[in-house]
């Protein structure tokens with residue numbers, strides 16, 4: 001047994017796995033580096049961590065053994081062996097009451113932990129310390145094993161460990177915007193990880209590392225293809241390829257989903273219509289669902305972007321979103337699959353406000369969706385801006401499970417150039433109070449189903465992974481993948497806690513280094529808000545990365561739609577700046593519950609960070625600081641630039657404290673980030689100057 005396991009580890013390392021320290025610090029190993037621990041920690045762990053007992057022969061138990069042996073060998077620097085039972089030594093025991101007699105005998109309180117929860121306990125047996133990871137299912141045990149490794153990577157003593165965990169949200173999914181030609185829409189970590197040309201004959205070994213990484217943070221679903229989907233993904237040819245991927249993911253508890261193109265019955269099925277109420281269409285989808293689930297028995301379901309940005313959908317046939325979603329839901333119901341229907345719909349009409357479009361279109365359908373339909377709603381009402389108020393649908397559809405959709409990939413957050421830690425942005429969303437059932441009705445409670453007693457709950461993150469060696473393009477992009485998984489599992493975690501965990505596993509356990517990097521990460525998002533969208537000014541970008549406040553469809557036809565330009569959003573004129581969403585303007589503020597609406601609608605109570613989101617504010621209006629709007633705006637732009645300047649220095653001082661390879665990579669990106677921060681500040685202030693006609697404040701030295 002022992003030799004088999006070592007053989008397997010050896011083969012895997014040769015194939016490019018993560019285990020060997022011989023690899024350069026190119027970021028491939030993510031937060032699962034398993035570097036040697038300090039001597040004192042090794043001495044502490046040694047008596048009970050060199051024997052691993054994981055009974056069972058399934059692929060999941062093999063994966064657990066593999067992970068533990070690889071990790072412990074790396075961290076302890078001494079041989080670790082797989083034992084069949086606890087003998088006369090300490091050990092790590094992982095399993096379920098069915099697989100392990102020891103776990104059965106301990107009679108741990110596992111019942112309320114559900115199918116994915118676990119408990120980790122340290123117990124003494126015949127004078128030896130045994131660390132037990134117990135769960136109701138093998139995947140729960142795998143999650144527990146990763147948790148244990150996280151503790152050990154941070155040198156946490158195990159003698160008194162006694163913890164229990166279970167996820168707060170049931171479907172924790174990545175959404176890949178990967179196209180069949182390998183291009184990832186708004187992906188900045190390389191090309192798609194799915195090599196469709198090679199599948200199913202050859203399955204990239206890297207997919208297993210992708211699955212491991214997801215399992216290590218509890219992600220249990222992944223939508224492989226772009227929501228702007230290609231019907232070919234649903235052909236037999238591609239389904240067989242998808243099934244090969246699903247086979248690799250299954251042992252890690254990762255289920256595969258597909259984005260379904262609504263017009264597929266016409267495009268690949270030869271039908272004349274895709275009308276959801278046409279019986280032939282419904283039959284086509286039912287047969288398609290049967291075919292998929294025949295190939296992939298644990299297929300998760302369909303994600304659908306309908307009647308949005310040119311995608312087909314039920315509205316094309318004058319049917320409702322509920323008609324479309326429910327028809328697909330009926331096809332998947334016999335297979336326990338779900339339909340995840342996106343709420344990102346906004347049909348342009350002259351004079352409309354995009355911020356209210358999805359609400360107007362979907363809120364009336366609360367209670368009209370089938371039981372296996374979930375509605376996936378972006379965190380904010382526009383489109384993944386660095387700061388948005390929470391989407392007003394949260395709290396407005398108590399009879400519909402709402403799946404928050406975050407964007408992990410940095411479409412509007414500086415691509416793979418900016419050092420941007422997104423956990424604080426997501427925390428802000430979770431902590432927002434919808435007031436749906438009075439004070440304390442946080443968005444987190446809507447998402448985890450506790451506010452309205454939802455049966456199924458879910459959360460999605462648009463992935464930032466690709467085939468770059470470091471997965472995400474920027475080394476710090478990995479932290480956002482990590483943070484998404486951790487918050488999807490437990491949305492009560494603080495940003496600081498997540499940052500610290502990640503830094504310790506990814507960069508260093510040195511307290512000074514951890515403190516310095518934590519601070520940079522925690523401040524990073526607000527700094528980007530400062531120099532790209534101060535005070536709630538939004539969507540004033542060219543190509544979603546560089547400043548473009550001058551863009552309007554009249555003068556720049558390449559922006560195609562008025563609501564894809566910038567002038568539509570900032571509405572600058574000689575009087576002031578910002579989008580009036582109060583009664584005097586679009587009244588989109590009325591989508592929120594009265595308490596929230598009134599707070600946002602009143603200039604005196606509206607949070608200043610969202611001021612220009614909700615109000616058209618006079619240039620000489622005084623803010624709480626005593627500065628005028630113009631001065632405050634300039635101050636934010638200036639502050640954002642100053643932050644990047646300071647971080648460039650702080651990062652330089654970490655040279656030698658972390659590996660040179662990643663240090664240099666990040667330093668180079670900070671140089672570009674600084675150049676773009678200046679660009680944002682100078683371009684925006686010079687542009688708005690033509691309206692404000694006021695001098696620049698002294699501290700704001702234009703280059």
Ligand code: GCW
Pocket residue numbers: 177185186226227228305309344383384411
């Ligand atoms: O953010 C916008 C992107 C589109 C994307 C769309 C969506 C995949 O610019 O590229 O389409 O959102 O979320 O559907």
